[in-house]
Amino acid sequence: SYELTQSLSVSVALGQTARITCGGNNIENKNVHWYQQKPGQAPMLVIYGDSNRPSGIPERFSGSNSGNTATLTISRAQAGDEADYYCQVWDSSSYVFGTGTKVTVL
């Protein structure tokens, strides 16, 4: 089965840039979606189709996908961005989620 690998945690200083990676075999051939999940809340979509932002998501959130790695970038990180982030794809008739990355804003 297809696997998506994410770093366990990422720390970023307030106002700086955080990059969260999602590794998968030839992931560039798939549509990658990203979700933000804060404690006690349901996940919320922040990027879809590799690099598209849903309505209401700040431009500070961006995405890219190349080779075996998809990346979610958070620019000018704010305290409110502290959360768990998950990537997700569709593969071989199943939805697959990444292992999740905890982002800490220092």
Add this chain to the structure above:
Amino acid sequence: QVQLQESGPGLLKPSVTLSLTCTVSGASIRSYYWSWIRQPPGKGLEWIGYINYSGSTNYNPSLKSRVTMSIDTSNNQFSLRLNSVTAADTAVYYCARERSTIDPFEYWGQGTLVTVSS
């Protein structure tokens, strides 16, 4: 405004069947795909399966032998049944909506915690 709300028992004993219902408002269940996703405490997300507007289903291979989903278009609801539960099935269960299999989960319910314990 599309809203999803899970409902069902919060505490189950081992070996029984878990039954949850998701009630959809603000959109017709006669379109799109409707999924169940779960998250064990402190762990990541796991897709359980989906049912679409025509009643076609697709389940996670790891759970397929124990899962059944159904749809009730008259009440705008869809449901999950998971047989023979164990402590490993303890999780927050979410229902969610996607437009198609390559599209993201746009809308999520708030989630409901199901605990399996004797």
